[in-house]
Amino acid sequence: MSVRLELEGVSHRYARDGDPALADLSISVEPGELVALLGPSGCGKTTALKVVAGLLAPTAGDVRVDGRSVLGTPPERRRAAMVFQKPLLFPHMDVAANVGFGLRMRGAPKKDSASRVREALRQVQMESLANRRPGELSGGQQQRVALARALVTDPQLLLMDEPLSALDANLRSEMRDLVKQLQRDGGVTAVFVTHDQEEAVVLADRIALLFDGVLQMYDRPQAFYDRPASRAVAGFFGATNFLEGRAANGTVRTPLGKLRLARPAPTGDVVLTIRPEALRLEGGENSFAARIASATYLGTQVDYTLETGGARLRAALPPHVRLGVGEEVTVRLPPESLWTLER
Ligand code: ATP
Helix, strand or coil, rough: CCCCEEEEEECCCCCCCCCCCCCCEEECCCCCEEEEEECCCCCCHHHHHHHHHHCCCCEEEEEEHHHCECCCCCCHHCCCCEECCCCCCCCCCHHHHHHHHHHHHHHHHHHHHHHHHHHHHHHHCCCHHCCCHHCCCCCHHHHHHHHHHCCCEEEECCECCCCCCCCHHHHHHHHHHHHHHHHHHHEEEEEECCCCCCCCHCCCCCEEEEEEEEEEEEEEHHHHCCCCCCCHHHHCCCCHHHEEEEEEEEEEEEECCCEECCCCCCEEEEEEEEHHCEECCCCCCEEEEEEEEEEEEEECCCEEEEECCCCEEEEECCCCCCCCCCCCCECCCCCCCCCEEEC
């Protein structure tokens, strides 16, 4: 049975007089959901994961599994399995013994353990290497063994701390798919720490974005592109088009001119943002004359910098649209693609 994990007002300070590494974090992870804790280095992701695992006691707040606080439960009784950046396998044991270690510690019957180990190795496609030592495996294979070791104990919570960041790009995307598939198939509630925005977007049902120990936004991946909570959140997700202006009656007066919005916005000083891929080369409502200032061919798209009367905008267009530097174009900012942020 999958469990619900809740963090409520969780804070942690490493030094009594220091800044909190984690401040008042409240998120709820639904049964079987995979949540990514995302943010730059030092933002408190690992601290949060350790609090869930029971390796760190929070200075304030509560951690609940299916509504019951687990703060008094020691790590080994929380039924949480961890996977780290480094596989941390026992070098003198073979693959099967590494995977079965946790079961042996729990006194599981030998025959039962053997079949569970076999099944776990099958899931990570490592059956044929069961008798190898970790030193005889590649980095990716070692990480598969670490995953099998985590899953074989049938955990309620799967906690992963940058498990793919030591792997090269190709292997990383292959392992990403495997992690997702195993987590889905097993229905285990999972928390995945990463500083890689793309990894979080591909893997997670929801993303919790942290800056300096503070939760900035908790939502489905698409929402970080469509309706970022702040300019900083938008910037972390690659947004570069920001237009300052004054909003009133569904329009915003910007350096480009008056732009109409499709969604209601608060009256006053605002910042408008639009994704580079949402700009259109066409006339009509919210369109302006612009000049191509630079063009960078990226294979699947071309990145343009557009100079308009009062602002520079980035546009990502399909590669068949080839425009030269200096060319004059008409660019449109579709109202439904404009998102208003408070200033
Ligand atoms: P990274 O991606 O680099 O692993 P992170 O987001 O996981 O970073 P944490 O490891 O949770 O961040 O650290 C959050 C803050 O707490 C950082 O400022 C870090 O320097 C500090 N910190 C972490 N561990 C300790 C510790 N044992 N003692 C004191 N401060 C610590």
